[in-house]
Amino acid sequence: MRGVYTPVTKLRRQVFTEIAKMAYEKKELSYIEQLPYKIIPGEVAKYRDNIFKERAIVGERLRLAMGLPLRPVGEHQPLANGVEDCAKPEIFYQPPLINVIPFACNACPTATVEVSNNCRGCLAHPCESVCPMKAISIVDGRSVIDQEKCVKCGRCIEICPYNAILKYDRPCAAACGVDAIGSDELGRAKIDYDKCVSCGQCLASCPFAAIADKSEIFQLITAINEGNEVIAEIAPAFVGQFGPLATPEKVFEGLKQLGFSDVYEVAIGADLGAVEEAHHFAHKVATGEQKFLATSCCPSWSVMAKTLFPKVADCVSDALTPMVATARIIKKEHPNAKIVFIGPCAAKKLEAQRRTVKSDVDFVITFEELMGMFVAKDIEFGDMEQAEPVNQATGAGRGYACAGGVADAISEAVHDLYPDLDFKVDRAEGLRECRKMMTLANAGKRDGYLLEGMACPGGCIAGAGTILPIKKAQTSVKQFKDKSQMHQAVENPRVPDED
Amino acid sequence: MKRLQVQVCACNKCIMMGAMEIMENIESLKKLKVQLRLQTQIDLIMDKKICGDLSDDAAPVVIINDEVIEQATPEIVMEKIVKLTQRK
Numbered sequence: 001m002r003g004v005y006t007p008v009t010k011l012r013r014q015v016f017t018e019i020a021k022m023a024y025e026k027k028e029l030s031y032i033e034q035l036p037y038k039i040i041p042g043e044v045a046k047y048r049d050n051i052f053k054e055r056a057i058v059g060e061r062l063r064l065a066m067g068l069p070l071r072p073v074g075e076h077q078p079l080a081n082g083v084e085d086c087a088k089p090e091i092f093y094q095p096p097l098i099n100v101i102p103f104a105c106n107a108c109p110t111a112t113v114e115v116s117n118n119c120r121g122c123l124a125h126p127c128e129s130v131c132p133m134k135a136i137s138i139v140d141g142r143s144v145i146d147q148e149k150c151v152k153c154g155r156c157i158e159i160c161p162y163n164a165i166l167k168y169d170r171p172c173a174a175a176c177g178v179d180a181i182g183s184d185e186l187g188r189a190k191i192d193y194d195k196c197v198s199c200g201q202c203l204a205s206c207p208f209a210a211i212a213d214k215s216e217i218f219q220l221i222t223a224i225n226e227g228n229e230v231i232a233e234i235a236p237a238f239v240g241q242f243g244p245l246a247t248p249e250k251v252f253e254g255l256k257q258l259g260f261s262d263v264y265e266v267a268i269g270a271d272l273g274a275v276e277e278a279h280h281f282a283h284k285v286a287t288g289e290q291k292f293l294a295t296s297c298c299p300s301w302s303v304m305a306k307t308l309f310p311k312v313a314d315c316v317s318d319a320l321t322p323m324v325a326t327a328r329i330i331k332k333e334h335p336n337a338k339i340v341f342i343g344p345c346a347a348k349k350l351e352a353q354r355r356t357v358k359s360d361v362d363f364v365i366t367f368e369e370l371m372g373m374f375v376a377k378d379i380e381f382g383d384m385e386q387a388e389p390v391n392q393a394t395g396a397g398r399g400y401a402c403a404g405g406v407a408d409a410i411s412e413a414v415h416d417l418y419p420d421l422d423f424k425v426d427r428a429e430g431l432r433e434c435r436k437m438m439t440l441a442n443a444g445k446r447d448g449y450l451l452e453g454m455a456c457p458g459g460c461i462a463g464a465g466t467i468l469p470i471k472k473a474q475t476s477v478k479q480f481k482d483k484s485q486m487h488q489a490v491e492n493p494r495v496p497d498e499d
Numbered sequence: 500m501k502r503l504q505v506q507v508c509a510c511n512k513c514i515m516m517g518a519m520e521i522m523e524n525i526e527s528l529k530k531l532k533v534q535l536r537l538q539t540q541i542d543l544i545m546d547k548k549i550c551g552d553l554s555d556d557a558a559p560v561v562i563i564n565d566e567v568i569e570q571a572t573p574e575i576v577m578e579k580i581v582k583l584t585q586r587k
Contacts, residue, residue, distance in 0.1 A: 005517030005573065013515050243514035244545050374511045382510065382548045467514070469523055 003469030007047050008209040011058065014039050016217060016372025019065045023221035024376055029083040035062050036079070057104040057209065065215040067093035073103055089223035089338075091363060093214040097198050097350050098191060100172075104210035105188035108170035113152050115143045118164035127156035127165060175205035177431020177455065178304055197307075199300035199431060199455040200346030200464025213346045213464070217373060220340060220363045224259035228338050232260040233326045235343035236267045236393070237401035237460040240476025241367045241467045242374065245381040248480060253387045254379050255342075262334070266343070267393030269325030270400040270409065272496075273297060274489035276319040278413035281450060286421055290315055292441055292449045295406050297321050299351040300455035301434050308435065309442045322400060323348060327360040329494065338362040342370055344401075344463030347455065366465020394492050395484035401477045403429040403459035407452035413489045414450075427452035429459060501539040503583055505576075506562040510548035513559040517572070518545070521559060524573035528580060539584035 018035050021027075036055035045051040059079045060070050067086050071077045086092040121141035128136045128143065135149035136156060143165070145156075157165045172189050173181040180195035181202060189210065191202075203211040224230050232255050239248055246254070252263045277293065284290040296302045296317040306313040320328070323341045330339050340363040341348055352361040365373075396412055399405030407425045414421055426449050428437040434453040440446050456462040461473035468476070486492055507513070507522050522545055529541060550560035557569040561576050563583065568575060 003520065003523065005520035010516065017515065242511070243509050243519060245509045245547070371511070371515050375515050380510055380548060468519060472519070472523070 003471075006207075008207065011039070011047075011061070011209055012212070013368060013372060015058065015061045015065050016215065016369045017375045019062065019215070020217050020221060020369075020373045020376035023218045023225070024373075026225065029087055030080050032062055032066070032080050032083055033078065035059075053103070057101055060101045060104070061209075061212050064099060064212045066218050067091075067214050067216060069094070070099055070101060086218065087222060088219055089226050089228060090219060091216055091353070092219050093216065095350070095353070096191065096193050096196075097346065098196060098200060098203060098211065098213050100189045100191060101210050101212065102184065102186075102188050104208055105206075106208045106210070107183075107187040107189075109168070109187075110173065110183060111152060111167070111169040112147065113145055113150055113154070113157065113165060113167050115145060116164050116166055118162045119143050119160075120162055120164070122161070124161075126159040126161075130155040130159050171205045171207055172202040172211060175201040177201070177433075177435065178308075197300040197303045197431070197455065198347040198350045201431075201456065203346070204464040213349065215365065215369055216349070216363045217365055217369050220365060221259075221373070223338050223363070229261050229334060229336055230259065230340060231262045231264065231330050231334055231337045232340050232342055233264045233266050233269075233323065233330060235323070235341070235345075235401065235460060236265065236270070236398040236477065236480070237344045237463065237466065237473065238342065238367060239401075239480040240473055241344075242371060242381065247381075247386070248390045249387040250381045250384050252390055253384050254374060254381060257379050258373055258377055260340070261337070262330075264326055264330055265390065265392040265397070266322045266326045266341070267397030267400065268329060268492065268494055269320065269322035269327075270297070270397035270406075271394050271489040271492035272325045272494065273317075273319045273322055274396060274406075274409040274413045275417070275495045277317050277410045278417055278489075280317065280319065281410065281414055281423070282418045282421055285448060285450070286418070286423065288448075291444070291447045292451055293317055294438075294441070294451040294453060295410070297400060297406055298347075298453060298455050298460075299345075300347040300431065301453035303347075304431055304434060304455070305438050305453060309438050312438075312442050315441070321351065322397070323351065324357055324360050331360060340365065342367065344460045344466040345456075346464045366463070367467055368465045371467055391485050393484065394486040394489055395481040396487065396489040397492065398477065398481045398484060401460045402474055403427065403454045403457075404452070405459065405477075406454075407450055409489050410450060410452075416488055416490045423448060423450060425450045425452070427454075429454045430457040431455050433457075501584075502542055503539045503580065504542045504544065504562075504564055505580065506549055507543070507545040508547075508549045508558070508560040509545045510550055510558070512555075513548075513550060516558040518559040518561075521561060521571055521573050521576055524577055525580065528577060535581055535585060537581075537584045541580065541584065 036058045184190040294316045349364040396409035428434040458470045561568045561571040
């Protein structure tokens with residue numbers, strides 16, 4: 001449902017805005033009890049069968065937005081239970097990051113192949129002929145599928161001349177590239193956290209607004225309110241996300257009006273990573289010491305690749321991700337600052353909780369959460385004067401935002417640094433496709449390759465926390481990239497010389 | 500050819516409440532010129548805040564010629580545009 005504004009989108013954004021407002025206006029913490037009534041006013045249900053359920057679901061979403069856990073459905077607990085603990089200027093939430101609100105879940109049926117009313121009961125009925133399981137029979141002049149026998153191979157779907165047979169999966173499970181969505185005892189979606197890589201595609205796909213991730217906006221705003229030096233690093237996918245008036249320069253200015261003392265482009269870290277990976281590729285892969293090099297900037301992809309393909313886990317780059325590389329630069333220049341990564345991605349929240357990253361990045365918020373902060377603080381891009389041009393990173397680093405951009409940046413760096421080196425590139429978008437690519441690599445069919453993996457189809461611009469439709473975002477990133485005064489990653493003066 | 504001016508508010512609140520998606524939907528109408536029998540040129544503008552004096556709940560705001568639509572949705576806006584632009 002990306003690119004379509006639905007009541008689900010509206011509710012999600014209202015929740016972020018209200019929590020941000022509550023934090024900026026320093027309301028009593030018990031004020032959270034009033035918010036479900038503010039977001040769902042009146043006495044008549046608008047979205048579901050009754051207004052009490054609507055408010056209860058919004059209540060759970062508000063808790064998650066505060067970084068609090070879901071309440072157990074079978075026990076009495078006030079909505080504000082635990083809010084005192086989370087009102088701190090530091091990360092509060094505990095995993096799991098992505099949560100299914102059980103009573104919001106519609107318990108959609110799991111994968112099934114069904115015959116629709118389009119079936120004409122034709123004389124040929126080729127569906128029956130092609131079924132390898134004899135699962136299709138003709139009953140009362142129509143095809144009927146025996147669900148016990150059906151293996152969902154899809155042959156009947158392909159052959160039906162009336163497009164009468166459909167394969168259907170619950171949207172959250174269909175969006176999950178690592179098959180982490182199962183069912184609880186009531187048939188509702190349940191996430192297997194051993195498999196989940198927190199890409200957030202399920203939460204962006206659930207049409208019942210039953211899946212949400214925990215947020216850190218309340219703690220971040222508390223840190224700003226307490227007068228801490230808070231510095232933002234913003235991922236290159238930000239361009240265009242906040243509407244046509246929000247030029248990159250004005251977004252930087254808007255962030256300062258929100259209370260950030262400075263803003264850095266995460267594309268700086270992308271430049272550093274591209275050059276480091278180019279050297280690594282030339283020294284290790286081109287020499288045959290290492291089979292291939294898989295990029296590491298997308299945490300969902302790299303976790304999936306390392307977990308599912310342990311034999312080749314050492315082929316996944318260990319270069320710092322752009323988020324961490326940029327954070328380390330900032331920490332060097334501002335040792336006492338709290339650093340906030342602002343990006344399109346839910347998985348970065350988990351990456352920032354890793355033992356090795358925890359001291360580098362203090363908070364992670366998404367573009368959608370940031371939009372809630374802009375609205376809560378009444379910041380208007382139209383009211384701002386055009387500020388200083390943003391010129392911290394190269395076009396190559398900014399290109400990391402779109403699928404293909406990471407491989408392009410690294411390849412260009414290899415060509416710049418090692419002009420005689422000839423190599424091949426493969427890339428995949430969406431975890432399902434990434435798995436296919438890694439299966440080939442694991443089998444030795446991608447030796448000598450540079451592999452780019454992106455968990456979200458389209459790349460970072462399609463992350464779960466974005467606002468802009470993907471195609472528009474692609475155009476905006478391209479324009480931002482073209483505007484760069486530096487083009488190749490090696491041109492960035494922050495890139496260190498190779499030791 | 501007749502012209503229809505459609506303005507979509509570009510303020511933060513309207514963007515957050517779906518103004519970009521409304522814009523997308525209006526743009527998509529241009530591709531359905533033949534199917535919808537459109538005979539009017541749609542001038543789509545989204546370059547400033549236009550919801551200034553309206554209440555906080557008005558977002559997103561769209562103005563079609565001089566008619567102000569509060570809490571606009573893609574379906575309401577597309578329906579109005581199609582009605583105003585279709586050949587009789």
